[in-house]
Amino acid sequence: MEEKTENEKFLHIQELAEKGNAKAQNNLGCYYTTDNDFVEVNIETAISWWERASQQGDGMAKFNLAMQYLQGTGVDADYDKAYDLLLEAVELIDDKEAKAHAYLNLGTTAALLGYQSDQITAYLMAAKYGDTRANLYLSMLLAPSPKERPNAEFWEKAKEENPLGVQVAEAVCMSIGLRGYPHDLEKARELLLDAALKGNKQAAEKYFVLFGVQPEATQEDVDIFLKILPYTSDYIAGNMYAALAGKYANGVNIAPDLEKAYDFAYEGFKCKNPVASGMFLLCINSSYQDMDEETRKETDIMIRKIWDIINNDIDSLLAPEYLGLFLLYAECFRIGKYGLSPDYPLSRKLYGYS
16 A cells, blocks of 8 residues: 655545544644644644644643643643643553653643642653653652752662763753752763763753853854754754854854854744844845845745744844844835835834834
């Protein structure tokens, strides 16, 4: 039997979902949360499909809904609602790995609500179903105090199951002098980088958060960030791309390279990072006049998408270094440039920001 193409798989899932199949409804919801060739990302539509599947008792749909209420994505954050959904999800999910992940998040939600005994129980269940992070969390949770070493029993289990996770935990403790560890930022950097280069996502993200792409960073430092970048989430990657774009544009301690700055700004735009998106727009503006008509049409579409990203997080850009960005968009909306419709009130507002 010939294997279905990706398009045929999507159409099949869509057809089943519309006919009321709960599993298909959950899967269709997931399509609306990721970039793909079939539908635009739309978290509200995803939630709508998950709600329909959840009402039919689909455990993964309940889990996906719980995550939205936990994170406040597409809905107002509601820890009680997330907790109730996760309680139902852990009973309904059959897949061992998914069940472990649900229990782990149940423990996290219990912690946010102050249910410590439920938190411990959930982490114990997550460990039972094989989540390698659970024993690490338990070792910290059951330590006598934040100033004392982790609980020995669970710490030893965590070392066996999740050595890189323990290494990251030790590095974080060293970075701030917690859990009886001496404050040693250089050792923390060494441990985090070692774990990050081995593909540990948490280490890669902690490394960037703690050390970032500093103005004094050299080409060697930049090369390190490029090596760990693939192991980060879109959010962290977007910030990293924005920092790298700025680094190559400014050329401090490294050779300036506007082509690389453009490429990194574009990657950051794809991660929906407002700073990188703004830098990408400035790069586009400098080359717009040299584009042919077809390229300009494609660029106009991209510029509208960039505005959507920036407009959704405009407060984070209200700083002097983004003066040029607001002036550029103010002019765009004043005269209707780049395919944007004239909007005089918005143009005046942006001029006011700048």
